Amino acid sequence: MNLTDSIQFLKGVGPKSAERYQQLGIFTVSDLLTYFPFRYDDFAAKPIFELIDGEKTTIVGTVVTPANVSYYGARRNRLVFKIKQGEAVISVSFFNQPYLQNKVELDAEIAIYGKWDAKKMSITGMKILAQVENSFQPVYHVMQGIKQSALVTLLQAVFDAGVGELITENLPESLLQKYRLVDRKTAVHDMHFPIDESAHHQALRRMKFEELFYFQLKLQALRLKDKALAFGLTIKIDEQLLAVKISRLPFTLTGAQSQSLREILADMASPYHMNRLLQGDVGSGKTVVASLAMYAAVQAGFQAALMVPTEILANQHYESLQELFPEFSVGLLTGGMKTAERRLLLAGLEDGSIQMVTGTHALIQDAVNYQSLGLVITDEQHRFGVKQRRVFREKGQNPDVLMMTATPIPRTLAITAFGDMDVSIINELPAGRKPITTRWVKHEQLTPSILPWVADEVHKGAQVYFISPLIEESEMIDLKNATDLFEELTAFFGDKARVALLHGRLKNAEKDQIMLAFKAKKYDVLVSTTVIEVGVNVPNATIMVIMDADRFGLSQLHQLRGRVGRGEKKSYTILVANPKSDGGKRRMQIMTETQNGFVLAEEDLKMRGSGEIFGTRQSGLPEFSVADIVNDYPILEVAREEAVAIYQDPQWSEKPENQLLVASLTEDDVFD
């Protein structure tokens, strides 16, 4: 038998079951060996004083009463008897397994696996164990037509036939020693049939390291390949002009902004392809950095495009680019544009008369052609997905690509999801920003205390956002909530505040109008659905009230809160919520405790899992078989360090000690 043999030829596997195994991804003997259990049941017997209420466990004792079956209902029955362990008497019941009666013998020793009830000193049995059974049993994900026991038998047979001996090592000896990892042969065996918990732990640790290390090696390979193959543009930066532009900004750049800008410009100036992520907490000033990079590209004779997730944002950027760069012709492209306008804009992009453009995903549609696209910036890139970012890159002459995100991505995720990218981080807020005070209040407090306080603040010149409760399942109810809140507030404030309403159902022109009017202080209060969640910049707005805040995830709350505290005035966020779940309470609590987006993102990740933050499919976030990027973060970091270290030597793939790696990577087509 060989590792590459099809499992169809194994004893006990017919063509039918082979097909079923294939649906589990098991084609060869090797696939079978690396089809690991997702958990283990520990059937080891425990003395009853060690047991916790509700625990599943094995209890061994002597049968002291005969087993009785009583029937009730149509077909239900219950088997009852008592056993004794030391001086303790334990009641045992089995439901709907009357045939077990034969296995219960008075005065004989018996081992029962089931659920322990500490109060009643009883166990609800699931099975009666043969005493010889290995106490640590693997449990696999199976499908209809394949039984747990059949899979275990098959694996056992494969190991018995000595196939386990054919498993070869794929990690260098130096790493095995450095991290005291068990060899692959032992690990694979012990993943299925560990003799005890510690053997399993060691096997798992080794397999996780292997998985994450290879993943990181591939990322490094891809990153180099991307740089080497995809020859980018050389964009000649006019440092002097840029310096003048920077000096004319109404503020000085923060250290982190300057540093990020330098990194971006260096990428642009190099002949390699830029593949960089610009990451910064809400309000840290990413847009300014991006705009300056666009400026440098246009000065060098290229076009620059900025793609954002919503039309409101596209408009906002359009305004600010025009204001910053009156010397250029700036375009705006959104889905809701009139045909004539659109045609004009497309012609301008094609003949090069429009130098800078901002817009939504309309920017990457087929009909859009650029004369000399040199730089593409995408904002909130995880909303676009990895595929779209490729499409954009393929437009024009392989432009440099910069991705921006205001979602603070925990380091764990950044290196897994974006490990093939360079990352610039703005980890500093502009000087003069004051911390945002966040309060969590109950609904009952809204009318008596929050609204009068808001009215007072409005009187002193504050502008306020009210976010209506989010109903993701229904746009209609979502809209109704916003409208109700708008009416309630209009009635409450009367002539004390001018209230406006913004929601997703409005026409784009209407949305723009409302945003512009709010910015121009024609309104004091803006009631909105989450359409303003990201990017909206009205520095004079200083109060954010979020209704039913517990319906939102932490990252979303953080983004919403980021709409205030964008100027020098003291800002507040009020979370109005009566959460029912512990998770909801915890989220409200954390929001009042920290304003650090990275801390919040880590918490969010822990509470919700990575899939929900990014939507696995969209983000291209890899799925692992044994590793878990949240909980195995320490292993991930080490694996990354080691992978980077290997690639630092340009000749690494020729060294004898790395041949195992080269072989494995070649098998996975990484070197194509």
Ligand SMILES: Nc1ncnc2c1ncn2[C@@H]1O[C@H](COP(=O)(O)OP(=O)(O)OP(=O)(O)O)[C@@H](O)[C@H]1O
């Ligand atoms: N160095 C600075 N000093 C003072 N103010 C700044 C500085 N940089 C940016 N700002 C201002 O701070 C506000 C937020 O900046 P910007 O919109 O660029 O942030 P952002 O990181 O894109 O925010 P978000 O992620 O929330 O969209 C803007 O009003 C901007 O003019």
